[in-house]
Amino acid sequence: MSTDKAKIFYTITDEGPYLATHSFLPIVEAYTKAAGVNLETKDISLAGRILANFPDYLKDDQKVSDDLAELGELAKQPEANIMKLPNISASIPQLVEAIKELQSKGYKIPDYPEDPKNDKEKEIQARYGKVKGSAVNPVLREGNSDRRAPKAVKEYARNNPHSMGEWSSDSKSHVATMGDHDFASSERSVTVNNADDVKIEFVDSKGNTTVLKESTPLLPGEVIDASALSKKALVSFLENEIKDAKEKRVLFSLHMKATMMKVSDPIIFGHAVRVYFKDVFEKHRETLQELGVDPNNGFGDIESKIKELPEAKQAEIKADIQKCYENGPDLAMVNSHKGITNLHVPSDVIIDASMPAMIRTSGQMWNKNDETQDTKAVIPDSSYAGIYQEVIDFCKEHGAFDPTTMGSVPNVGLMAKKAEEYGSHDKTFEIPENGSVRVVNKAGETLVEHAVEEGDIWRMCQTKDDPIKDWVGLAVRRARETGDPAVFWLDEDRAHDAELISKVNQYLPEHDTKDLEIHIMSPVKAMRFSLERIKEGKDTISVTGNVLRDYLTDLFPILEVGTSAKMLSIVPLMNGGGLFETGAGGSAPKHIQQFLDEGHLRWDSLGEFLALAVSIDHLGKTFNNDRAKILGETLDTATAKYLQNDKSPSRKVNEHDNRGSHFYLAMYWAEALAEQSNDAELSKRFQEVMQKLKENESKINEELISAQGSPQDIKGYYWPDRDLVFKFMRPSKTLNSIIESV
Ligand SMILES: NC(=O)C1=CN([C@@H]2O[C@H](COP(=O)(O)OP(=O)(O)OC[C@H]3O[C@@H](n4cnc5c(N)ncnc54)[C@H](OP(=O)(O)O)[C@@H]3O)[C@@H](O)[C@H]2O)C=CC1
Ligand SMILES: O=C(O)CCC(=O)C(=O)O
Numbered sequence: 001m002s003t004d005k006a007k008i009f010y011t012i013t014d015e016g017p018y019l020a021t022h023s024f025l026p027i028v029e030a031y032t033k034a035a036g037v038n039l040e041t042k043d044i045s046l047a048g049r050i051l052a053n054f055p056d057y058l059k060d061d062q063k064v065s066d067d068l069a070e071l072g073e074l075a076k077q078p079e080a081n082i083m084k085l086p087n088i089s090a091s092i093p094q095l096v097e098a099i100k101e102l103q104s105k106g107y108k109i110p111d112y113p114e115d116p117k118n119d120k121e122k123e124i125q126a127r128y129g130k131v132k133g134s135a136v137n138p139v140l141r142e143g144n145s146d147r148r149a150p151k152a153v154k155e156y157a158r159n160n161p162h163s164m165g166e167w168s169s170d171s172k173s174h175v176a177t178m179g180d181h182d183f184a185s186s187e188r189s190v191t192v193n194n195a196d197d198v199k200i201e202f203v204d205s206k207g208n209t210t211v212l213k214e215s216t217p218l219l220p221g222e223v224i225d226a227s228a229l230s231k232k233a234l235v236s237f238l239e240n241e242i243k244d245a246k247e248k249r250v251l252f253s254l255h256m257k258a259t260m261m262k263v264s265d266p267i268i269f270g271h272a273v274r275v276y277f278k279d280v281f282e283k284h285r286e287t288l289q290e291l292g293v294d295p296n297n298g299f300g301d302i303e304s305k306i307k308e309l310p311e312a313k314q315a316e317i318k319a320d321i322q323k324c325y326e327n328g329p330d331l332a333m334v335n336s337h338k339g340i341t342n343l344h345v346p347s348d349v350i351i352d353a354s355m356p357a358m359i360r361t362s363g364q365m366w367n368k369n370d371e372t373q374d375t376k377a378v379i380p381d382s383s384y385a386g387i388y389q390e391v392i393d394f395c396k397e398h399g400a401f402d403p404t405t406m407g408s409v410p411n412v413g414l415m416a417k418k419a420e421e422y423g424s425h426d427k428t429f430e431i432p433e434n435g436s437v438r439v440v441n442k443a444g445e446t447l448v449e450h451a452v453e454e455g456d457i458w459r460m461c462q463t464k465d466d467p468i469k470d471w472v473g474l475a476v477r478r479a480r481e482t483g484d485p486a487v488f489w490l491d492e493d494r495a496h497d498a499e500l501i502s503k504v505n506q507y508l509p510e511h512d513t514k515d516l517e518i519h520i521m522s523p524v525k526a527m528r529f530s531l532e533r534i535k536e537g538k539d540t541i542s543v544t545g546n547v548l549r550d551y552l553t554d555l556f557p558i559l560e561v562g563t564s565a566k567m568l569s570i571v572p573l574m575n576g577g578g579l580f581e582t583g584a585g586g587s588a589p590k591h592i593q594q595f596l597d598e599g600h601l602r603w604d605s606l607g608e609f610l611a612l613a614v615s616i617d618h619l620g621k622t623f624n625n626d627r628a629k630i631l632g633e634t635l636d637t638a639t640a641k642y643l644q645n646d647k648s649p650s651r652k653v654n655e656h657d658n659r660g661s662h663f664y665l666a667m668y669w670a671e672a673l674a675e676q677s678n679d680a681e682l683s684k685r686f687q688e689v690m691q692k693l694k695e696n697e698s699k700i701n702e703e704l705i706s707a708q709g710s711p712q713d714i715k716g717y718y719w720p721d722r723d724l725v726f727k728f729m730r731p732s733k734t735l736n737s738i739i740e741s742v
């Protein structure tokens, strides 16, 4: 491949990783430049993506390029090499805040029209729709996912175990799920043999047909499935669970993925808000409607919008809210000091991270008195809820896992081409009235049909054949490379999974699987199998669909190594390129909060170090660049030393933080480059750098730590002043001048 295409594209994102990048990237730029590796940054932050979608509202000097679209195109090219940091997948409250901030900075972008009244507002809403929720990952993930804890990380956790809450067999914590009239129980699935194009139609009770989606092209061998979740059943389920939580004196908490499932899950979230605060919604229906309150945006929407009312009316509503809290079960809290509950903002409690955090904390969440308490974890749809109950049962039986001895569960996840539920939002509908929804092909045949009622949520998912083939191949490769058993988490009793099982059985024989242990088990059985092995210190590869990929790659890392930030997270792109994700977690809003309050950033960039080494190595191999290969190898050596010497950031102010961790990484990287003997020139160059860094170790640490301890005003949250961010994130003059001299 032509070497002029050799470049690493580095993403600029939001919150924790955004701050960290301003300290780490100058180091990376200096080291890669010295080895002749090109880097280019691309802004995929929430604010950047908003601006990129509204050029016609901006002055020329305010316009920004559509970097996400460019990277999306690049991801399909063989030369792609993208370092992807976590970004905000915005819920509507976050989107609205980001818009307000940009407007306050003079960007004349339109307000978000929650309830569009005309075509213009509909068009604006559609544009914001492209930015809302998980709008980045599905565009870049043109490959399946390979996530695991590298040996050095596992070793570190074994020697330095993180805290694990104890479990008692009489814990009252449990998972509550519908099991009936939900997506899992209503799913129907078909594999199409030939290319086709399907229409999604709604037929009302009088037989009138409305087209919900005109065209969904299908490729040969593509699996589609459709399902519906009943509003009536959901509401009655929520009523029962709220009552049951009160009776059992456990916290009520709802665990959704409102960011990735950006259409269905906010609706479900809204029902939970309506049911819990039922009396408020009934008594003040008209007032709340006039205020434009939307419970799908969380209970926080009511709290902020009633501020527009006269004092007396506000007091009356607040008293009724208080009664709901008194009559209902206690809610799990996001922030008990600020009174922010689990039902306040749909993006505050995100299931992939929230359920493992609860399991790690003895199955408990925080109550309003800032104590931990047993919890009812409500996961309405039963497709995957059972896996968490299985972990809870296991911990109740055997006690908490022991990070010093436990094995590992890496994951091979089917993700490419917007596979499965996480690609379903353009085919998800809240049903307007009783009738049926059907999927009709070009020949006029109905492939799937569901009877539905007003308010039900209907959705269709797609899974293309090539990604499935690639996923099976990746699973076999990982099993071969490790010698560990690989388990496909597929349930023969679930319609979609049954289709996948027949494909797995078709594609496995295309690979050499001699002496490999490969199983297909339902998710609950696969969980039990993996937990039994992990307890004995054995590793088991989980081979899963897109949702379980997401859930398991937070769950196991959090139990095994304390955080998903320490995962190696690679997406081998189907056209030959590489997308290197930095850990398996998100942008950690709590971390930026701490930084703004007290100038300490506890974000650990370890996932980024791991990913960058693979990214540089990939570039070296793709373009036969020996220096890049050396740079990648030495970065791995440096990361191993970083772990051995325990240089991860501390959680407390006035102690070593993210910036200090980058200093040590730079020092160890320089040392490894100096000590390698394959490239004398590179070695000589970094000998000097290493010496200067070592000589100034205590001075640099002093400069870095003395910058902590006071609030940091970076003039914004979503679109801060970058010069200020650089200033705060690079407070050591000594370190900066050494890096500049590389
Ligand atoms: N790949 C992506 O782009 C992803 C984006 N997201 C987005 O991120 C945001 C936050 O999501 P959320 O569910 O809260 O999950 P996060 O993973 O961002 O945060 C949960 C907790 O995990 C710990 N954590 C995560 N990353 C690190 C790190 N690098 N170093 C140290 N600790 C870490 C922190 O724990 P502690 O506070 O105890 O230190 C943090 O509070 C949302 O907007 C979400 O949509 C979420 C997942 C993936
Ligand atoms: O895209 C997102 O919003 C989150 C992605 C995520 O959680 C994951 O891939 O693990």
Ligand SMILES: [Mg+2]
Pocket (backbone or CB within 6 Å): 352, 353, 550, 551, 554, 584, 585
């Ligand atoms: Mg996740």
